[in-house]
Amino acid sequence: MEHIGSHNKLLVVTGPTATGKTNFALEIAREFQGEVISADSRQVYRGMDIGTGKDGKGSVHLYDVVNPDEEFSVAHFLRLAVSLIYEIQRKNSLPIVVGGTGLYIKALVEGIDTVNIPRNESLRSRLANLSVQELQQMVPKSVLEMMNNSDRNNPRRLIRKIEIMQENQNRHIKYHRRSFDTLQIGLTADGEYLLERIIQRVMDRVHKGIIEEIQQLLAMGYTWDLPAMNTIGYKEWKCYMESPSDEHKNEAIALWIRHEIQYAKRQLVWFKKQQNIRWFCINQEGYKEDMKRIIYMWYTSS
RNA sequence: GCUGGGGUGGCGGAGUGGUCAAUCGCAACAGACUGUAAAUCUGUCGCCCGAAAGGGCUGCCCAGGUUCGAAUCCUGGUCCCAGCA
Numbered sequence: 001m002e003h004i005g006s007h008n009k010l011l012v013v014t015g016p017t018a019t020g021k022t023n024f025a026l027e028i029a030r031e032f033q034g035e036v037i038s039a040d041s042r043q044v045y046r047g048m049d050i051g052t053g054k055d056g057k058g059s060v061h062l063y064d065v066v067n068p069d070e071e072f073s074v075a076h077f078l079r080l081a082v083s084l085i086y087e088i089q090r091k092n093s094l095p096i097v098v099g100g101t102g103l104y105i106k107a108l109v110e111g112i113d114t115v116n117i118p119r120n121e122s123l124r125s126r127l128a129n130l131s132v133q134e135l136q137q138m139v140p141k142s143v144l145e146m147m148n149n150s151d152r153n154n155p156r157r158l159i160r161k162i163e164i165m166q167e168n169q170n171r172h173i174k175y176h177r178r179s180f181d182t183l184q185i186g187l188t189a190d191g192e193y194l195l196e197r198i199i200q201r202v203m204d205r206v207h208k209g210i211i212e213e214i215q216q217l218l219a220m221g222y223t224w225d226l227p228a229m230n231t232i233g234y235k236e237w238k239c240y241m242e243s244p245s246d247e248h249k250n251e252a253i254a255l256w257i258r259h260e261i262q263y264a265k266r267q268l269v270w271f272k273k274q275q276n277i278r279w280f281c282i283n284q285e286g287y288k289e290d291m292k293r294i295i296y297m298w299y300t301s302s
Numbered sequence: 303g304c305u306g307g308g309g310u311g312g313c314g315g316a317g318u319g320g321u322c323a324a325u326c327g328c329a330a331c332a333g334a335c336u337g338u339a340a341a342u343c344u345g346u347c348g349c350c351c352g353a354a355a356g357g358g359c360u361g362c363c364c365a366g367g368u369u370c371g372a373a374u375c376c377u378g379g380u381c382c383c384a385g386c387a
Contacts, residue, residue: 017340041340041341074337074338074339078337103337116337119338148335150344151343152343155342155343160337163337228338230340232340258329263340269332270335270339273335
């Protein structure tokens with residue numbers, strides 16, 4: 001399992017939505033003999049293609065790995081991605097992880113301590129209807145004090161904390177960071193330009209048939225309360241699906257665009273704190289050549 | 303033209319004499335984030351001074367009035383909506 005030299009290289013392409021990450025990654029894959037792995041929490045769902053923008057379907061790993069009513073999380077991503085990376089490296093190819101799900105990328109690059117502690121369904125169902133205050137009372141003061149204010153008020157985080165505490169200590173096996181020789185490329189764009197691209201892309205997806213895609217998902221029995229359906233590009237259509245009209249359609253599109261913009265901003269907040277990402281602005285002349293130069297230098301170094 | 307309803311902060315929408323710079327939702331802005339992360343959560347959100355506590359100013363269509371005190375009551379104006387003509 002030892003990887004040396006160019007055999008343990010890992011290229012990561014990340015950044016906010018609508019910056020052309022996937023297409024760029026596919027281009028690099030062709031030029032550098034690599035394989036693309038998606039690091040996207042929504043592209044894993046089968047049947048959700050248009051709304052999640054699965055470019056290069058057929059030549060990207062980790063698209064379509066579960067059905068929309070199945071569970072998926074960073075832990076699943078990590079297991080799948082790590083074994084794929086090893087496999088690709090073994091073939092002497094370059095693994096290229098591309099995606100905007102910041103947590104997934106971070107988990108892959110920096111490791112994540114408690115991944116080995118799985119969900120405890122019975123515990124979760126017991127806690128499901130408790131209020132934030134009740135949940136807070138279940139975690140020790142010392143732990144609570146270590147949490148920041150927003151986490152302390154976040155039921156999901158509290159439940160996870162409780163879940164972790166319930167596990168016995170020996171399950172606390174830390175996830176050891178794989179020591180990949182990693183280069184992280186970040187793609188971004190000026191505010192104005194990013195907005196234009198987002199709007200353009202939403203309209204494209206409407207034309208490509210997002211409505212039909214959702215109708216199909218609903219026909220297959222998937223419901224609006226699934227986490228998968230709580231996805232930008234899908235959730236906005238609930239009202240329209242229940243009573244189709246031009247008005248509802250326009251509302252859905254407007255909402256979708258807004259959510260997409262908000263999402264991009266949230267991503268940027270996250271990325272601002274991530275170290276070791278080499279950023280490139282896509283509305284700058286020659287950015288692609290610069291990136292390729294950097295990648296080439298890294299790729300050929302030992 | 304008559305009758306009824308209504309005009310509140312960027313928007314939607316509470317409030318019907320004091321505890322109201324005005325619940326709440328949305329938007330906006332700032333931020334958090336280690337098994338739902340395209341998710342979830344936090345803070346700010348009239349203007350000015352202040353790190354904060356706090357203080358000052360303007361304010362619920364407009365103009366007057368009643369009252370110790372009005373977004374809330376009265377009068378007039380104006381605009382919108384519904385019903386009747």
